[in-house]
Amino acid sequence: MASQAELVMQNLSAVLEANGIGFDRVIKATCFLADMADFVAFNAVYARYFSADPKPARSAVAVRALPKGALCEVELIAALS
DSSP: OHHHHHHHHHHHHHHHHHTTOOGGGEEEEEEEESOGGGHHHHHHHHHHHOOSSSOOEEEEEEOSOOGGGOSEEEEEEEOOO
16 A cells, blocks of 8 residues: 555656645645555555645545555645646
């Protein structure tokens, strides 16, 4: 789980950077987990990327399945300006 969460967060970092912003501009995060038992491992990775305050609003949702057998996915809404 942790390795998939790390890859997801790295990919999101690249998207944010391509738009000239960072995680500090994120307003809302929606985290999808295939198994809520993985929340602690997922959250340990997630927390490293959102260390500054204030933290964005976040919801974590258990889903039945994710594409290609993924264990987690994250959707972000960020302010560009």
